[in-house]
Amino acid sequence: MLTRRTPISVAQAQAKIAAVPLTAATEVIPTAQANHRVLATAVLAPYDYPHFRRAGMDGYAILADDDHDFPKEFTVRGEIQAGATWTAPLRPGDAVRIMTGAFVPDDASKVIRIEKTRPVTGQENKVQILTSESKTNITEKGTDGKKGNVILDKDQELNPGGLAVLTAFGIDQVTVYQRPRIAIIATGTELLAAGAPITPGKIYNSNGLMLQRLIEENGGIVDFTAQLPDDKNRIKQVLNEQIASHDIVITDGGVSVGDFDYLGDTARNADQLLFNKIKQRPGSVTTAFIQDHTFVMALSGNPGACFTGFYLYVEPLIRRYQHQLSRVKKVRATLAAPYNKTNGFDRYLRCTYQENNGHYRVYPNGINRSGSLANLQTTTCLALIPHSTTPMEVGTETDAWLLPFK
Amino acid sequence: MLTRRTPISVAQAQAKIAAVPLTAATEVIPTAQANHRVLATAVLAPYDYPHFRRAGMDGYAILADDDHDFPKEFTVRGEIQAGATWTAPLRPGDAVRIMTGAFVPDDASKVIRIEKTRPVTGQENKVQILTSESKTNITEKGTDGKKGNVILDKDQELNPGGLAVLTAFGIDQVTVYQRPRIAIIATGTELLAAGAPITPGKIYNSNGLMLQRLIEENGGIVDFTAQLPDDKNRIKQVLNEQIASHDIVITDGGVSVGDFDYLGDTARNADQLLFNKIKQRPGSVTTAFIQDHTFVMALSGNPGACFTGFYLYVEPLIRRYQHQLSRVKKVRATLAAPYNKTNGFDRYLRCTYQENNGHYRVYPNGINRSGSLANLQTTTCLALIPHSTTPMEVGTETDAWLLPFK
Structure with missing residues (x-):
């Protein structure tokens, strides 16, 4: 059955995710394992450093x-x-x-x-x-830090220099925010098992590995991945199992408007449906809901849409669990090539950019269909092509989002 | 015995390291483990993608x-x-x-x-x-890539988007450049074992953990660490053992001008001494030599000098093994606070920076002694204070090096 969905803007969708309160879970870990973890408590000097002249x-x-x-x-x-x-x-x-x-x-x-x-x-x-x-x-004693004074503030991401400070003060464990535990469930009867031979109609699960590595490089822990055929009961069962044991469950596929919309019912019946339609291309069907205090982020199975959805919605959420701001940097940029396709919805175009004295020029990067993926390696930013019935000229100013770890 | 050393400039020291040819070792690894590894061969499409309409x-x-x-x-x-x-x-x-x-x-x-x-x-x-x-x-078939065409060029660092491309094309292993194998040897009778109680005259080995994590986040493999007392024979023995099995050996301490210059003789008698004195503060005693085709980078034991030496000399070398440019970004910047200390040598001041429309302002970051470490966590750039007998005023333009992963 087709069910009407009410689309909201990207900014509204982001705001709805950001408004959900998170529980700030912390843990104590060895300093040696704390590189790029975020301090949940300030660290005080247990002695003067240097502790001798x-x-x-x-x-x-x-x-x-x-x-x-x-x-x-x-x-x-x-x-x-x-x-x-x-x-x-x-x-x-x-x-x-x-x-x-x-x-x-x-x-x-x-x-x-x-x-x-x-x-x-x-x-x-x-x-x-x-x-x-x-x-x-x-x-003199205490030049670098006096006993009892704060040597590292809370809410900062530790780096190797910070680990040196902690070690010098004899601090071998620290309290940090927990990294969110995340499950990834890819759905689709078209998905081949890794290593199986390619056959007509079938594809490999390219989103699965991509999402796992995107999550990990942003600090999330992926401890469950699955690839399921389009079997409504099986999907529902695995989804519920993973909701019970994770902070975030990411599904990939099964959110299109057709008969095989396996996640739609679950979303509509959830504790809190955040959205199930966004005014954006690619990925208008991106859906988010809360069930039993777990975030379920249902991304499109289309590679381009899955990639875009990760950076717009999932990366900021993973970072927020760790008390960190998103590393996707929004800038103003000018279009370095014309964009002639007109759009009913805002389009997030996969681009590359050049920066010169703080000015950004963005270049559309190859094929930008939802289902295309050849440009995912080389894409370094997303640029906004606002919904419009007229083409965008070279030099038009727009928003762009620079992607981290690229 | 004091031995005279001939100081060279930082640029000369960097050029000497960069001029040493490296053997480009490659390895074949699973695609799933290739995030942020660098392709040593171009990847060709084994079939059209999509491989069906x-x-x-x-x-x-x-x-x-x-x-x-x-x-x-x-x-x-x-x-x-x-x-x-x-x-x-x-x-x-x-x-x-x-x-x-x-x-x-x-x-x-x-x-x-x-x-x-x-x-x-x-x-x-x-x-x-x-x-x-x-x-x-x-x-249509082949829209994203035609059989036999290059889908990913060599010498690019793979990212999750690239892993998705490889997976879609059924490519489950790739040829990448090897990461350099690195040993870290800290020397100094003053170094306490981890967990031992602090006592006068002794310190914890804060550089050891810092160097290990700095190396790892830049792609190097640390598979040997040691902490040795000031025993010339023991240091020499361990150094030679590690030279035989590593691309780079980093020593830390034992390079000062006093009687306990344990590494000086080894450096002077090496296959190729690159330098043993640099016109810089901190870290003027930083030494580099080649022995049996292994780089030995002898950093100062002073935390500030060790930190600076890593970014100026070691980071670019680790990256070069992987066919990548340094991520330490050199920019022109203006000094946002006066610097009143005069210098016989160029000083690399630990600073923070603010960027506004491509213009960088640098702020000296706390205590900048060689031996101080309280500012290592929060330092985000190094700024050049040229050797001079007059203080530097606010607004003076200089070079700055923005540090990665900060």
């Missing part, structure tokens, strides 16, 4: 009272290698050989770098210091 | 001879679901019900979408077609 140069530590009237000779009381400590008090005229990064004696006021010293011939325990230094060459 | 709409397939004088009734000869085929010839007045994505009968010339048809009451095998279509709603 540290030499910034190889050289000789001396007392403040001796820091005048150079050149002069000092008695070398010993050597502090990196990793060692020193407790003996210095007396006037004493110097201690010290390495970069090593512990500075409590009473020393300065480290004179080795280039400003000279050995004293025949006297191994003596050194001549030639001149003083304008700097102390000592990093 | 495909319906773009749900509707009715009809003969060209019948495509006139609507509305009129047709006899419905059957139904072609997605995944099925059809061999019976159509006769004048015949229509075949067809689903989006399904196989179109060889003799059909058009698919009239279902919205332009109406059932005939009481006659289940009849349909009334109301009007024609301007388009055929059929995607």
Whole structure:
């Protein structure tokens, strides 16, 4: 049965998804595994860092009272290698050989770098210091962070530099937002098993691998994938099973207007139907609903529409679970080639772009049919072709969305 | 013993690394594992795609001879679901019900979408077609790619869209450039084992984890990490073992000018010493040499210097193994705060930046000592403070390097 659907705009569809509150689940994980995870709590310094007065140069530590009237000779009381400590008090005229990064004696006021010293011939325990230094060459305790102060704010995505900070402060686990758990269900009797020979009427499930990798590179966890024939009961059963155990279930296919609209009933009867028709090409049949607190994002099975739907609707949602903004960057751009097709709905054209001093030029990228996929590798942005009965000329200004990880 | 070193410029150091020829090792891997790997050979279409004439709409397939004088009734000869085929010839007045994505009968010339048809009451095998279509709603064989043509060029980094293209063409393995195998050897008696309690004079090995994650997010494989005390023989032994089994060995620490310069001798006696002193702060002691065709990159143990050295020298090298350009983007920028420290060497200042219409403003980011690390998480670019005896004013134009994955 054909059922009438009420189309809404892309902005409305995005707003409806964004308005659904998410539960902010967190977890504690080892720092070593936290690269690109987002801190759910601020991190405080458990101790001053550096936690000892540290030499910034190889050289000789001396007392403040001796820091005048150079050149002069000092008695070398010993050597502090990196990793060692020193407790003996210095007396006037004493110097201690010290390495970069090593512990500075409590009473020393300065480290004179080795280039400003000279050995004293025949006297191994003596050194001549030639001149003083304008700097102390000592990093005082707590210079990088004082005990109890915030060293990393919450809601930031950790990067290798942040992992270095955590490690330096001895913090070997962190509280981060959980990554959403996502199931992908591809539907269609036309889908061949991987490795099966190609036959007329059949195709490989190219959307399945694409969606899985798109989700993963945006921080989601894909722990269930399935490829189902057009069997209403089977689809419904698997969908319900996965809704029970995932934050998001993505279906792909089965949302067209024909007799094989397997997901339509489920969507209409869901706890909350967000939308089942959008004023956009490709992917006007894209559907979203909430069932048992799980998001179901029903994307078109057409590769171009599936790709577009991911970036417009799924990427921002996956990022929001992790308290992060979408990385799809919206810019104003000019069309570098004419677009002559007229549209009843807004079209999201797969394009490439060039940027020059903050100005973006977009180039339509090959065949832009819903079902075509040859341009998915090389597409780096989507550009808006507003619904219109007149062609768009070169130089027309429009919106474009730059795609991440491209 | 102090040994004099001859400093070269950063550009010269980078050029010396870039001039070393690399062997382009390739490997064959499953397509499913090839996201963000770089194709070493072009990929040709093994068959036309689509490999059958495909319906773009749900509707009715009809003969060209019948495509006139609507509305009129047709006899419905059957139904072609997605995944099925059809061999019976159509006769004048015949229509075949067809689903989006399904196989179109060889003799059909058009698919009239279902919205332009109406059932005939009481006659289940009849349909009334109301009007024609301007388009055929059929995607012809080979529209996305013809057998034997290049579908993906070599030297491009695959992304999820590319994996979809490969999957659609039934290509389940690809030839890609190997990722370089990298060992990281941190040296220093001051380094604590992970989890050991903090004590005066000792520090945790924060560079080790940072380097490992920086390498991995740029495509390198870290399959050996070690943390060694300042024991010349032990360091030499481990270094030689790792040189024998890696493309790149990164050492961290042990390159300062003092008595504990464990790597200096090895560098000077290597097959090819590229440099052992650079006119830069931090990290002037950064050293690079080739031994038995392996790159040894000896970075400073100071966190700020190690971080800077990675982006200036190691990142471009790791990317080059994979036939990719560096993702560190060099731009012109203006200084948004004065920098009052004068420098004998060029300084690479850890900064943040703001971009507005292609114009970059850089902000010095906290403490910029070599040994400090509190700003490594939040630093998003390096900005050049040229060697000078006068402070740099706000608005001075300089070079900046925007860091990837930040």
